Amino acid sequence: MLNTNSETFSVGILGLGLIGGSLAKRLAKENCTVYAYNRHSQMYNQAKELGIICVDSVKELVLKKPNVLFLCNSLSSMPIVLSQLEHNIDKSITTLSDVGSVKSLVRQQVKEANLANCYVGAHPMAGSEFSGWEASCNELLDSALWALTVDSCTQLWRVANVLHVITNVCKNRAIVINDSVHDKSAALISHMPHVVATALANVLCNNPNRNIAIQLAAGSWRDMTRVSLTDPQRTRAMVSEDRDNVSILLRSLIAQLDKAASMLEDSAQNSDDAEREFFDEAKAWREYKYAMRLSKSKNISKKHLEHGCECDSCECDSSSSWRENLLNSAKKGEEIIGISNNKDFFDGKFYAANKLSVDSKYSYEFLVRKNANMLKFMR
Numbered sequence: 001m002l003n004t005n006s007e008t009f010s011v012g013i014l015g016l017g018l019i020g021g022s023l024a025k026r027l028a029k030e031n032c033t034v035y036a037y038n039r040h041s042q043m044y045n046q047a048k049e050l051g052i053i054c055v056d057s058v059k060e061l062v063l064k065k066p067n068v069l070f071l072c073n074s075l076s077s078m079p080i081v082l083s084q085l086e087h088n089i090d091k092s093i094t095t096l097s098d099v100g101s102v103k104s105l106v107r108q109q110v111k112e113a114n115l116a117n118c119y120v121g122a123h124p125m126a127g128s129e130f131s132g133w134e135a136s137c138n139e140l141l142d143s144a145l146w147a148l149t150v151d152s153c154t155q156l157w158r159v160a161n162v163l164h165v166i167t168n169v170c171k172n173r174a175i176v177i178n179d180s181v182h183d184k185s186a187a188l189i190s191h192m193p194h195v196v197a198t199a200l201a202n203v204l205c206n207n208p209n210r211n212i213a214i215q216l217a218a219g220s221w222r223d224m225t226r227v228s229l230t231d232p233q234r235t236r237a238m239v240s241e242d243r244d245n246v247s248i249l250l251r252s253l254i255a256q257l258d259k260a261a262s263m264l265e266d267s268a269q270n271s272d273d274a275e276r277e278f279f280d281e282a283k284a285w286r287e288y289k290y291a292m293r294l295s296k297s298k299n300i301s302k303k304h305l306e307h308g309c310e311c312d313s314c315e316c317d318s319s320s321s322w323r324e325n326l327l328n329s330a331k332k333g334e335e336i337i338g339i340s341n342n343k344d345f346f347d348g349k350f351y352a353a354n355k356l357s358v359d360s361k362y363s364y365e366f367l368v369r370k371n372a373n374m375l376k377f378m379r
Helices: 018-029 044-049 058-062 075-085 104-112 156-169 179-205 210-216 219-229 232-241 243-265 271-280 283-294 322-331 372-378
Strands: 010-014 033-037 068-071 095-098 121-124 145-149 173-177 302-304 309-316 335-341 364-369
Touching: 010 018, 010 058, 018 033, 033 058, 058 075, 068 075, 068 156, 075 104, 075 232, 095 156, 104 179, 121 179, 145 156, 145 179, 156 173, 156 335, 156 364, 173 179, 173 322, 179 210, 179 219, 179 232, 179 243, 232 243, 243 271
Parallel strands: 010 033, 010 068, 068 095, 095 121, 145 173
Antiparallel strands: 121 145, 173 335, 302 309, 309 364, 335 364
16 A cells, blocks of 8 residues: 655645646645645635645745645746746655646756756646636546656656656546657647637627527537637637647648538539548547447456556566556556555655666556557557
8 A cells, every 4th residue: 555644745736726726625635745836825725724735935835845846837937937946946856747738848948947857747637617726626636637748858756756646646547658649639639629619609709690599509519619618818828839739630620621511512412422421430439439438448457446446557667668668558548547666655755866766677566447448449
């Protein structure tokens, strides 16, 4: 059993908005020691009542030497925040992470601040059209999948620390990939849909029948336009930070829509075949979603009682192959749901640089849940 003693392991949260606030509340609920700083302190009294230890500055937060420090501030403020961390962070103890939806740009900013060797990117796949501390709640992260991103400089013990927070404390799931794969994937399933939802809302606002249409709107419209209710400047910032990937996907979507429009404009007999082909093309996706509703992952070999599911285990050591192994695991649809190692966690000493060098043969066991339906979808 992993030691989650609050006196042994601590987490820092910089920024108590929607994600930072939700993460802080969830960690505090699990009796993890949580230090937090927010530029405006109006929520501090509420936070303290939840067991969150609030501090008055970025410097004070980092000097608490949390094992993991999550940057939950906006990307635009990242350079200023990183400059305050650069000369105060104890890299032998603290692993730096974040919760942003774009990873390549953050890693570049971290490198410019000379903090790359203590950074592990993180992105919880959870959110809301609302924002701020008032909208945050520990339930926001229920069953959330986190994407962790690494590069050739990332140390395994730092990934292990972040995974401990995510899987063992928050009871969430994770995959480990690289920045490029993350940003392209996030553009596909998040950033592009925000643009599409906004475009749909724009079409509605410019349509002369908009008042009638709004009254007729039901599930399809609600589901497709929910994220258009997000603060438009927040959406704009998110999309522009991943502009290259989003623009490529929008061109691809435009081609699909142009194909559909041409198909519908064609009154010839062969248009029926084209229509059937168009609407049948995503058959594999529909079958996958249907199978996911019917059952959970069944391609398993071992019972993991603590998380209430069955799983396999995968060992990684500090050799260079661990990055590739974890990326391949993610590509197969596998999720990390727990982590342990054979010494420091059980002693309550947690991973620190002086206990693990990148050359040592120190192994970690990742508890991995397989998704049989994903394997079918991939084929």
